[in-house]
Amino acid sequence: MSELLRDPARLFDVRGKVAVVTGASGAFGALAARVLAAAGARLVLAAGKADELEATAAACRELGAEVATVTRRPTTEADCEAIMQAGVDRFAGLDILVVGSGLNDVAPIVDMAPERFENVMHGNVTGAWLLCRAFGKRVIPQGRGGKVVLVSSARGKLGHPAGYTAYCASKAATDGLTKALGCEWGRYGITVNAIAPTVFRSPLTAWMFEDNEKARTTRAGMLARIPLGRLGEPEDLAGPLLFLASRASDFYTGHILYADGGYTAG
Numbered sequence: 001m002s003e004l005l006r007d008p009a010r011l012f013d014v015r016g017k018v019a020v021v022t023g024a025s026g027a028f029g030a031l032a033a034r035v036l037a038a039a040g041a042r043l044v045l046a047a048g049k050a051d052e053l054e055a056t057a058a059a060c061r062e063l064g065a066e067v068a069t070v071t072r073r074p075t076t077e078a079d080c081e082a083i084m085q086a087g088v089d090r091f092a093g094l095d096i097l098v099v100g101s102g103l104n105d106v107a108p109i110v111d112m113a114p115e116r117f118e119n120v121m122h123g124n125v126t127g128a129w130l131l132c133r134a135f136g137k138r139v140i141p142q143g144r145g146g147k148v149v150l151v152s153s154a155r156g157k158l159g160h161p162a163g164y165t166a167y168c169a170s171k172a173a174t175d176g177l178t179k180a181l182g183c184e185w186g187r188y189g190i191t192v193n194a195i196a197p198t199v200f201r202s203p204l205t206a207w208m209f210e211d212n213e214k215a216r217t218t219r220a221g222m223l224a225r226i227p228l229g230r231l232g233e234p235e236d237l238a239g240p241l242l243f244l245a246s247r248a249s250d251f252y253t254g255h256i257l258y259a260d261g262g263y264t265a266g
Helices: 008-012 027-038 050-062 077-091 114-142 165-188 213-223 235-245
Strands: 018-022 042-046 067-070 096-099 146-151 190-197 256-259
Touching: 018 027, 018 077, 018 114, 027 042, 027 050, 027 096, 027 235, 042 050, 042 077, 050 067, 067 077, 077 114, 096 114, 096 235, 114 146, 114 165, 114 190, 146 165, 146 235, 165 190, 190 235, 235 256
Parallel strands: 018 042, 018 096, 042 067, 096 146, 146 190, 190 256
Antiparallel strands: none
């Protein structure tokens, strides 16, 4: 039996690893930053709003993490290069990339201007592609492998009747990027996987958890499709994230991990 199997918890050890987290002021990005900080990683946090970014950074420092911050969104090639270079400059290397940045814009297709569609695609797909490109340019020459975790959605697999043509298309493209890059980077020992949640508790979805008629009606419609009978909580994403960011997932790449209570299984 290998030494790791004698102490399986070591498979999830990310102590000392350098993790870049974008969208660090958002629900998933902030959660990812805190989980990795508590697990002992060193962090490069990026977001567009300086005050919210600093709040996440402060919480991570309280957990004992070394943190560098970059007040930039992954909008352009220059932004993405700067985010990655900040990690190299501070920590002399990179190990993990968590792309928590993204956006949604909901409207019927006949009411959505092409520019709005393109904005969602750029924010969710092009930005992730540019971040991965900048990460790979630095991590491949290091020769020690790496971890990429993208954020997809159950909507990458399933449609939605309420004006989600841009979002669903972008998340389906995220799934394609995950699979293609997983194949491309396997030779370098870099795994590329995605977490695909359904609705989970966050500032944007907090209203769905309330006890009023609108929330109860919306929640009932969702729960009718979720075999585990509840909406997601932040801790439901913490375990999958740590798995995909650690050596525990060294033989997993190109996968879409649905954190959805069985929503996409039915």
